[in-house]
Amino acid sequence: MSSSRGIPYFFNTETKQSTWDAPPELSQAEVDALPGAAQHLRGEPRPSQVRASHLLVKHRDSRRPSSWKEANITRTKEEAIEILRGYQAEIGGSKEKFIELATKHSDCSSHANGGDLGVFKPGQMQKAFEDAAFSLPVGQFSDIISTDSGVHIILRTA
Numbered sequence: 001m002s003s004s005r006g007i008p009y010f011f012n013t014e015t016k017q018s019t020w021d022a023p024p025e026l027s028q029a030e031v032d033a034l035p036g037a038a039q040h041l042r043g044e045p046r047p048s049q050v051r052a053s054h055l056l057v058k059h060r061d062s063r064r065p066s067s068w069k070e071a072n073i074t075r076t077k078e079e080a081i082e083i084l085r086g087y088q089a090e091i092g093g094s095k096e097k098f099i100e101l102a103t104k105h106s107d108c109s110s111h112a113n114g115g116d117l118g119v120f121k122p123g124q125m126q127k128a129f130e131d132a133a134f135s136l137p138v139g140q141f142s143d144i145i146s147t148d149s150g151v152h153i154i155l156r157t158a
């Protein structure tokens, strides 16, 4: 799973080559079942806009290490990832749980709307966030994504 784009890539252990494209040996059903499989693996066009929610955990290297929750955020990036891994385990695919945890813990002002960012188009969000959000099937969660704001889990909602 690419941590910057939150979508799967494929690594050939013999040739040590990595690629975004699914190997021919994988059946379409296997490709579709990949966690957060990018729509390009499913032969779908990139949408012109998406709607997504996120749970953001900031750290001391965040571009703005402050939030509604904590005026001065001093945790390290590794600590932030550990915290987010914990939330990821609690969420376990449940949208209700995601909304509950984003509301309580997200370091983004969108926490007030359960993490909802509304609809956005390419060019609005930071690249890694955009790539992951636009690659997720509707209703799917990303893996942990890192941007200048901190580390995120994204749920594509439309």
Ligand SMILES: N=C(N)NCCC[C@H](NC(=O)[C@@H]1CCC/C1=C\[C@H](COP(=O)(O)O)NC(=O)[C@@H](N)Cc1ccccc1)C(N)=O
Binding pocket: 054, 056, 062, 063, 064, 107, 108, 109, 110, 116, 117, 118, 120, 124, 125, 126, 129, 147, 148, 149, 150
């Ligand atoms: N709807 C938009 N276009 N709002 C501008 C987005 C700017 C954009 N933001 C990001 O890419 C990250 C990923 C998602 C949120 C976010 C960062 C920050 C938190 O991080 P920080 O900036 O302290 O580093 N939250 C925001 O921006 C919030 N206003 C998003 C929002 C909140 C409530 C309702 C709608 C949107 C960027 N290009 O920097």
